[in-house]
Amino acid sequence: MSAAEANNVGLEKDVEADRAGAGTNNTVNHTMSAEEHQIAQQAARFGYGPLAHVNTAESRLPAFGGEFQPGLYKPVEGRKFANPAPLGLSAFALTTFVLSLVNMSTRGLTVPNIVVGLAFGYGGLVQLLAGMWEMAVGNTFGATALSSYGGFWIAFGITLTPGGFDIAGQFATSAAPSGAGTPAFNNAMGLFLMGWFIFTTILVLCTLRSTVAFFCLFFFLDLTFLLLGLGYLYNEGGPDTSAPNTKLQKAGGFFGLLAAFAAWYNAFAGMADDSNSFFVVPVAHFPWSATGRARREKTKREQV
Template sequence: MSDNQQLEIESKEGPSGLTPDHPDHPVTKVQTDGDYVQFGNERYLRSELVEAFGGTLNPGLSPPPKHDFANPAPLGLSAFALTTFVLSLINCEARGVTIPNIVVGLAFFYGGAAQLVAGMFEIAVGNTFGGVALSSYGGFWGSWAAIQVDAFGIKAAYAEEPKQFANAIGIFLIGWFIFTFFMMLMTVKSTVAFFMVFFLLTITFLLLAISEFNGSTAVKKAGGVFGLLTAFTAWYNAYAGIANPQNSYITIKGVQLPDFQNRV
């Protein structure tokens, strides 16, 4: 074996001689030893670990943040909630409004940019789930807004094929349904409210995709209703992440979902 080949193998396997997907790799290995839990090379008392909580977008037990940043999750949740709220009311044809372009500004600057920034700070504090979720949905709102803006030429490309445009939007929404579904699977050990955000959002994307494929106004309105439920649940989690005894008489404690694995 040449020196170059040996170096390539070592770079893939790391100093332990194990590939990153190996269960005993020091970076990914999680061990429980009585009152202690070891994440990779670091050992923590179980009492020191941060519990799953929607207000921090933390889906399970994890080490406390190493950086002294404010909690970015409520910003991302609020940006997502308000943008979803407005669009969902339009999908429900509230007050006779059916043209969604009023949401474009929100989608670019609040649901898009502000949520993306919050996602970047989630990564900075070590919350991979929160970073992926907020950054991705920030990207969703930016891409949705681009479809509505004539300068991007997206609608114009389908000007002579309106049915094809509806199907294309449906495919776009199906992609987000799939992404949201597998993100939902990573919240099944968290809290009820945290899980409900992704559960309701999964249904919302599915209904809106179906409405694009079959042109059903009733299904679109149903998607709007589930979108409103999603928005209020996201606001609830945002409030839970901000409210504390120092600033409010009303605080929220997350209701944990049962962990059946630990009961075996």
């Protein structure tokens, strides 16, 4: 046998060994739960454990809100870009937090113009940029959601800006020269918010297989848009009055606060790791999710 033939035989044996090892690794992946798989991946970084020879850069982890990804996402090792989700979530959370407090008439505040600066700078521009970076890292859901809500805050800020495009002034009457607070303006704002309620409902449906914290963020936001939209459409005393429904506004503000804290929770989950935190933020998985099914299968195996 020549040297070339010997080399070819050796290469064929190596390929067969790699295939056998891959088959073994696939079997290991299917028999481990999601938590065990994550621990094994951590161990594999140091060269030991059942996944020590697995290309972890190609594996996929269970979804959670810190990556703003309702489906399985790729690990961050070797990624050229940082995770933009916590930035977008934080921008959304703070702007929503302030507006929700105004909607609840906290400390007697009833005019939401203080939100204009946040709507343009943080909730609008910064969140829009975060959405564009989500597109760069390959997260379609994150890019769509963060960019859309960034556009929402910019549009909301334009609507509330005195003068400017004079949007509120187009609804002016002799009784309310400023235009804001008139029945026509309230109806238009109600339709504007109901459109965002429909969009958020679509996003809620995409989070049903993710984590509880991620689902709650969009569920609370969905209720916020619904209640605020109805509050503008069904004014106190009937459609001819100028004041939005106070009870619906406060209820929308309450769910807005819940959405803001859920966004901050998911943002913290995306930032906290073993390099900057003493603990990992817990996330609850739905029983019908991939992680929930893995847990049930593990329990069944332990009972056998």
